[in-house]
Amino acid sequence: MGTPERELSDLAKSYGGTRESYREESPQHRLTLPGFALAQTPVTNALYSRYVAVTGRRSPLTWHGSEPPAEQRDHPVVDVSWDEAQSFCIWLNDQLTNEALQVIDAMGQQPVCYNLQSAVRLPSEAEWEYAARGSEGYTFPWGNSFDPKCANTRETGVARTTPVGSYPEGASPYGLLDMAGNVWEWTTTLDHIYPYNADDGREAAQASGRRILRGGCYANPQGFSRCACRFRLPPTVRNEFIGFRLAFSRIE
Numbered sequence: 717m718g719t720p721e722r723e724l725s726d727l728a729k730s731y732g733g734t735r736e737s738y739r740e741e742s743p744q745h746r747l748t749l750p751g752f753a754l755a756q757t758p759v760t761n762a763l764y765s766r767y768v769a770v771t772g773r774r775s776p777l778t779w780h781g782s783e784p785p786a787e788q789r790d791h792p793v794v795d796v797s798w799d800e801a802q803s804f805c806i807w808l809n810d811q812l813t814n815e816a817l818q819v820i821d822a823m824g825q826q827p828v829c830y831n832l833q834s835a836v837r838l839p840s841e842a843e844w845e846y847a848a849r850g851s852e853g854y855t856f857p858w859g860n861s862f863d864p865k866c867a868n869t870r871e872t873g874v875a876r877t878t879p880v881g882s883y884p885e886g887a888s889p890y891g892l893l894d895m896a897g898n899v900w901e902w903t904t905t906l907d908h909i910y911p912y913n914a915d916d917g918r919e920a921a922q923a924s925g926r927r928i929l930r931g932g933c934y935a936n937p938q939g940f941s942r943c944a945c946r947f948r949l950p951p952t953v954r955n956e957f958i959g960f961r962l963a964f965s966r967i968e
Contacts, residue, residue, distance in 0.1 A: 717845055718744040718910050719944045731939030741944045745911040747842060754839055754847045755962040757880035757893050758792035758901060759804070765789075767804050774800075778956060790879040792899045792959040798927045798951035801838060801902050801960040808836045808962075839963035840919060841905040841928045841946070842912050848896070848930070849943035850889030857888035857895045862938045867897035870937045877934060896941035899959035900929040907948040926950050933957040 719727065719741035727738045761776075761784035768775045768782055775782050776795035784793075796804075839847070848857050856862060864871040866886030868878045881893045888895050907926040908918040917923065926948040932940035935957055939945065949958075 717747060717842055717912055717944075718742055720744045727939070731937070740909065740946055743910060747912060749842060749846060750965065752839070752843050753964045754843065754890075754892055756891065758899060758959045758961045760789065760880055761791055761793045762789040764793040764796070764804065767807055771807060773803070776954075788877070791877045792880055792894070794877065794899055794956050794959050795954045796902075796958060796960060797954040798838075798902045798949075800954070802921070804960075805836050805838060805962070812836065836962050836964060838902055838904045838960060840914065841903040841930060842914070843963060844895075844901065844903050844930045844961075845943055847890055847892055848888050852889070854889070855942055855944075856886075857892070857943060858886050862941075864938075867932075867938075867941055868894075868934045869897040869932060869941050870935060872897075872934070874934060895931055895943070897932050897936075898934055899931070900933050900947060900957055901931045902958065902960040903928045903930060929958065 719738060721742045721744075724735045724738045724742060727733075728735050761779070764776075765779075765782070765784055767773065776784070776793060778788070778795055779785070784791075849855070854860055856866070858866050862871075863885070866883055868874055868883060877898055880898070883897075884893065886896055887893055904919055904921065905912075905928045906918040906920065906923060907928055908916065912918075927950075929947045929949060930943075930945070932938075932942075932945065940947070
């Protein structure tokens with residue numbers, strides 16, 4: 717996880733800024749994560765619209781009232797704060813739990829061992845980075861060299877979101893799409909220095925402070941779409957560049 721300190725000067729030469737601009741990505745370090753899964757693509761407008769319709773929560777400013785534009789239903793939802801993404805996960809867990817229990821009841825069985833470890837949530841930044849770059853530690857999800865055919869970044873000239881999965885050549889080693897570009901993605905993690913330690917308070921859901929986002933967006937140049945790049949914002953911030961992706965803990 718992260719970037720070796722010896723490479724910080726090269727990043728500054730390639731993408732601008734100074735060596736210290738990339739200090740937050742160091743030191744590079746190894747860690748072991750519990751089993752987990754990430755959704756293949758970010759949450760879409762179509763899925764988020766179900767949440768808005770049922771709960772009456774605010775709809776993104778890019779929508780027409782409570783519904784997204786028809787041509788953007790398969791685009792990633794944007795204008796969602798960290799707090800709103802968390803609320804969406806809680807709502808979706810209720811839907812999935814109720815649906816699962818209803819199926820069990822219909823079969824005449826008791827839901828004795830329903831395991832909520834499979835709960836939908838946001839990924840930690842460590843989970844996100846591993847899923848994006850794989851065990852080989854790629855610079856970008858697809859490899860170590862930038863390719864504009866692999867991601868919706870400023871280099872494409874599109875200047876807006878694209879339907880999720882529009883860049884299949886940019887898949888990560890685990891088949892995840894849109895891990896670079898399109899929209900920034902919220903993680904659960906508070907803005908703390910490296911090395912990453914899940915037990916040092918940075919994963920405290922109720923703590924105040926800025927949360928880490930990953931992946932870059934359509935308006936950013938390629939340097940922001942590097943798998944190790946970190947960005948942070950207060951949890952109440954929302955804008956047209958920010959979306960999110962779902963994660964799941966493995967059921968043992």
